[in-house]
Amino acid sequence: MSVLIDxxxxxxxxxxxxxxxxxxxxxxxxxxxxxxAVLRISPVPxxxxxxxxxxNVFRNMPLTVVMFFAAFGLPALGSNADFLRVPGLDxxxxxLDTDLPYFRFALIALVLYxxxxxxxxxxxxxxxxxxxxxxxxRSLGLTFGQNLRYVVLPQSWKxxxxxLGSVIIAMIKNSALVGFFGVVGDLSQTxxxxxxxEGYAFVPVAIGISIGxxxxxxxxxxxxxxxxxxxxxxx
Amino acid sequence: xxxxxxxxxxxxxxxxxGMTACGGDDADEGTGAGSKSFAAGSTMERLNKAQAIKIGTxxxxxxxxxxxxxxxxxxxxxxxxxxxxxxLGIPEDKIEWVEAPSKVREDVIVNGTxxxxxxxxxxxxxxxxxxxxxxxxxxxxQNIMVKKDEAAITGPDSFKDGAKKVCSVTGSTPAxxxxxxxxxxxxxxxxxxxxxxxxxxxxxxxVDAVTTDNVILLGYIAKDEASFKLAGENFTKEPxxxxxxxxxxxxxxxxxxxxxxxxxxxxxxxxWDDTAGKFGAELGAAPTVNRY
Numbered sequence: 001m002s003v004l005i006d007x008x009x010x011x012x013x014x015x016x017x018x019x020x021x022x023x024x025x026x027x028x029x030x031x032x033x034x035x036x037a038v039l040r041i042s043p044v045p046x047x048x049x050x051x052x053x054x055x056n057v058f059r060n061m062p063l064t065v066v067m068f069f070a071a072f073g074l075p076a077l078g079s080n081a082d083f084l085r086v087p088g089l090d091x092x093x094x095x096l097d098t099d100l101p102y103f104r105f106a107l108i109a110l111v112l113y114x115x116x117x118x119x120x121x122x123x124x125x126x127x128x129x130x131x132x133x134x135x136x137x138r139s140l141g142l143t144f145g146q147n148l149r150y151v152v153l154p155q156s157w158k159x160x161x162x163x164l165g166s167v168i169i170a171m172i173k174n175s176a177l178v179g180f181f182g183v184v185g186d187l188s189q190t191x192x193x194x195x196x197x198e199g200y201a202f203v204p205v206a207i208g209i210s211i212g213x214x215x216x217x218x219x220x221x222x223x224x225x226x227x228x229x230x231x232x233x234x235x
Numbered sequence: 236x237x238x239x240x241x242x243x244x245x246x247x248x249x250x251x252x253g254m255t256a257c258g259g260d261d262a263d264e265g266t267g268a269g270s271k272s273f274a275a276g277s278t279m280e281r282l283n284k285a286q287a288i289k290i291g292t293x294x295x296x297x298x299x300x301x302x303x304x305x306x307x308x309x310x311x312x313x314x315x316x317x318x319x320x321x322x323l324g325i326p327e328d329k330i331e332w333v334e335a336p337s338k339v340r341e342d343v344i345v346n347g348t349x350x351x352x353x354x355x356x357x358x359x360x361x362x363x364x365x366x367x368x369x370x371x372x373x374x375x376x377q378n379i380m381v382k383k384d385e386a387a388i389t390g391p392d393s394f395k396d397g398a399k400k401v402c403s404v405t406g407s408t409p410a411x412x413x414x415x416x417x418x419x420x421x422x423x424x425x426x427x428x429x430x431x432x433x434x435x436x437x438x439x440x441x442v443d444a445v446t447t448d449n450v451i452l453l454g455y456i457a458k459d460e461a462s463f464k465l466a467g468e469n470f471t472k473e474p475x476x477x478x479x480x481x482x483x484x485x486x487x488x489x490x491x492x493x494x495x496x497x498x499x500x501x502x503x504x505x506x507w508d509d510t511a512g513k514f515g516a517e518l519g520a521a522p523t524v525n526r527y
Binding site: 072092095098099100101102108179180181182184185189191192193194195196198199201202232 | 364
């Protein structure tokens with residue numbers, strides 16, 4: 001197990017990069033997922049169709065394929081994902097600015113894929129709000145937007161905390177794939193590096209990597225439990 | 236389990252009888268139990284008695300160990316392993332090929348999952364701490380592959396100015412080696428899990444070069460001469476060895492003896508010509524076996 005101490009900086013570096021990807025991807029996926037959820041429940045049929053189509057495509061495609069497309073398809077189409085170089089943000093997340101675009105490609109793939117699940121988690125929350133509530137609000141003369149803002153979303157949020165948490169935890173675990181699509185030095189790639197180039201035994205390295213992921217996921221799960229308890233609505 | 240073992244023994248016995256019946260030239264080919272004798276208690280005796288051997292190799296390394304549509308791995312590593320197996324008096328079809336990608340090669344030897352590893356396995360001191368190497372049986376060298384029209388990259392020193400990007404495979408020896416030459420690892424080095432992805436990235440213009448052992452690159456160039464070329468000479472020496480258990484000195488000596496015999500009688504050169512030699516890679520003189 002000495003590898004965990006000897007190579008602590010390598011594990012820490014991998015952890016840090018994975019955390020950066022996860023934070024950025026989670027923010028992106030929550031934003032895009034929320035937009036999609038609104039599309040899917042909107043009263044305008046073409047918008048609904050766009051939302052449904054998106055969810056059906058990305059939810060049913062393996063993440064590896066999405067990653068493949070982001071890492072090799074986008075460059076083939078001539079994009080280096082430069083639009084993700086947000087001024088200011090790339091000072092904090094320096095990898096956004098490096099000229100090897102695989103960090104940005106990986107981010108795009110994770111966001112696109114996870115957003116479909118975020119959308120469905122939010123929609124399940126909306127569905128959990130009794131239909132009578134929305135009908136009552138409508139009959140009071142509230143518009144679609146007001147209805148969402150004041151009646152439906154505040155209640156649906158409580159119902160979606162748990163599924164949303166599962167989606168984000170799944171996303172953190174899915175991020176283990178990015179190392180194989182050109183993002184140098186994330187946590188999962190650290191394992192490969194240590195076992196295959198430096199010849200460390202696999203088991204302790206794998207344990208170290210697992211701890212790295214657990215540090216990200218377990219507290220998140222505990223936090224969600226707390227939120228759920230505090231916000232719980234008696235039904 | 237028991238039934239399979241009995242069946243295996245029965246099959247082996249039938250085969251041995253069959254071989255004896257053939258007679259003639261086959262008699263001294265060394266197939267079948269009992270036609271060879273080894274020191275009691277040695278690994279060689281155990282394998283010969285069992286008439287079975289498990290060998291770890293790569294399934295995705297063109298020219299060395301690649302599992303194609305035939306379902307059997309083919310390549311130089313595979314042929315070298317077959318020479319050893321033949322010397323053990325075990326027929327070729329009794330070899331069980333086990334995939335041994337880079338990251339598990341030490342583990343499968345230590346755990347006894349395989350008896351021998353032949354998998355473009357560079358001999359180095361770090362690995363020697365856990366396993367032992369027989370050989371080398373080939374000396375590869377790291378090189379750089381670029382696009383045909385690339386003129387700015389002439390060798391590893393071309394990466395020192397921090398502009399050109401290079402691709403290799405996670406955890407491989409070449410990836411570690413090229414780090415000495417690049418100015419900034421984070422922006423200049425791309426790592427994938429297979430060299431195929433590196434080749435695609437090079438073709439797509441995402442990176443300027445791919446680096447690994449010359450033989451692997453020559454495999455790609457042989458398939459697509461219009462797109463790629465080597466940039467400069469080999470800049471490292473990568474002696475490929477056969478991995479065995481660390482404490483099993485008898486077996487290691489036996490493998491070393493067999494390799495020396497194969498260097499002398501031409502079977503080593505034939506193995507090369509039939510496999511990686513087809514890519515146009517140089518074989519060079521037989522390496523000197525290192526009995527450390």
